[in-house]
Amino acid sequence: xxxxxxxxxxxxxxxxxxxxxxxxxxxxxxxxxxxxxxxxxxxxxxxxxxxxxxxxxxxxxxxxxxxxxxxxxxxxxxxxxxxxxxxxxxxxxxxxxxxxxxxxxxxxxxxxxxx
Amino acid sequence: xxxxxxxxxxxxxxxxxxxxxxxxxxxxxxxxxxxxxxxxxxxxxxxxxxxxxxxxxxxxxxxxxxxxxxxxxxxxxxxxxxxxxxxxxxxxxxxxxxxxxxxxxxxxxxx
Numbered sequence: 001x002x003x004x005x006x007x008x009x010x011x012x013x014x015x016x017x018x019x020x021x022x023x024x025x026x027x028x029x030x031x032x033x034x035x036x037x038x039x040x041x042x043x044x045x046x047x048x049x050x051x052x053x054x055x056x057x058x059x060x061x062x063x064x065x066x067x068x069x070x071x072x073x074x075x076x077x078x079x080x081x082x083x084x085x086x087x088x089x090x091x092x093x094x095x096x097x098x099x100x101x102x103x104x105x106x107x108x109x110x111x112x113x114x115x
Numbered sequence: 116x117x118x119x120x121x122x123x124x125x126x127x128x129x130x131x132x133x134x135x136x137x138x139x140x141x142x143x144x145x146x147x148x149x150x151x152x153x154x155x156x157x158x159x160x161x162x163x164x165x166x167x168x169x170x171x172x173x174x175x176x177x178x179x180x181x182x183x184x185x186x187x188x189x190x191x192x193x194x195x196x197x198x199x200x201x202x203x204x205x206x207x208x209x210x211x212x213x214x215x216x217x218x219x220x221x222x223x224x225x226x
Contacts, residue, residue, distance in 0.1 A: 033213065043158060043203065043216040056213055091157055103148070104214060109157045 002026040004107035006092050012113045016081050021110045023075045023092030032075045033093040033104065034067065036060070043091065049075065050098065082114045117142050117208055121217030129225050134191040136220035138204035145207060147180055147187045148214065153200045161189075161202075194224045 005024045013019050025032050034046040048055040049067050066078045075094075079086055089111050093104040118141040128134050138147065146165045150158035162171055164180035164187060171178045177190045191198055201221045205214040 035214075042218045043205075043214075045213045045215070048213050089157075103160050103163060105160065106150075106158045 002105075004092055004094055004105050006090075006107035006110050008110060009108065010111045010113070012115065013082055015084055015114055019079050019082055019112060021077045021079075021090050021092075021112070023077070023107055024073050025075055025092065025094030026096075026105055027073070029094035029096050029105075031055070031095045031098050032069070033095075034077045035091045035093060035106075036088040037091065037109075038088045046077070046090075079112075082112075084114050087112055087114045117206070117215050119204060119206055119215050119217040121204055121220055123220055124218065125221045125223075127223040127225065128194050130196060131193050134194050134198070134222055136189050136202050136204075136222075138187045138189075138217050140185045140206050140215075143184050145184075147184075148205045148207075149178060149187075149189055150203045150205060150216075151200050152203065152219070156200075158203060191222075194222070196224050196226050198222060199224050 007022045032049045035043050037043045045058050047057040047061045064080045068076050089109045091109045092107040095102045095104045120139045148163045149161040152158045168182045169180040175192045179188045201219040203216050203219045205216045
């Protein structure tokens, strides 16, 4: 069964450094998402992406965050200058089409630790 | 904005006991989705309910969607140690299909 993949599984970085989290969505999916989950808390929406542009973003997704689909397969989340509070699990998700009855498939996540 | 509340936050049961988690949305939902997250894992899709009053079963799991499409429940009959994890409900927003998650219910099963 097709699945969403994410790399790296764990990233440790110093505060102020830039990180790039990578995702490979399911190949025939057209809509992509980033969510994050701070340890012990619920999953929170960050941003959605379609047709090479951001569809929607949350308050969390400030100027330090950016997303990109540099080629036909990868979908990346960049944090320019990490803060301690960025430490969380970051999940990528994809869905085949934009419709509220379609299932979002989540990747295994990247655990980001900011020291 | 849309909020999804979930209770209880935590439940510790003896193996063989039943378990129920409840989910309430501040707005009417087009559908509700349930996910299970094992400790250290990622959310795994369990089921989606679309119709008002819908009830679906997956082996020992029973999912219900309220008549008003604002609440839902997940009931596990005769829990097993493999059921441990956090169960999240999530609903799509009206104008997009980003998911708004409940806070989750952590289930621990004592054997």
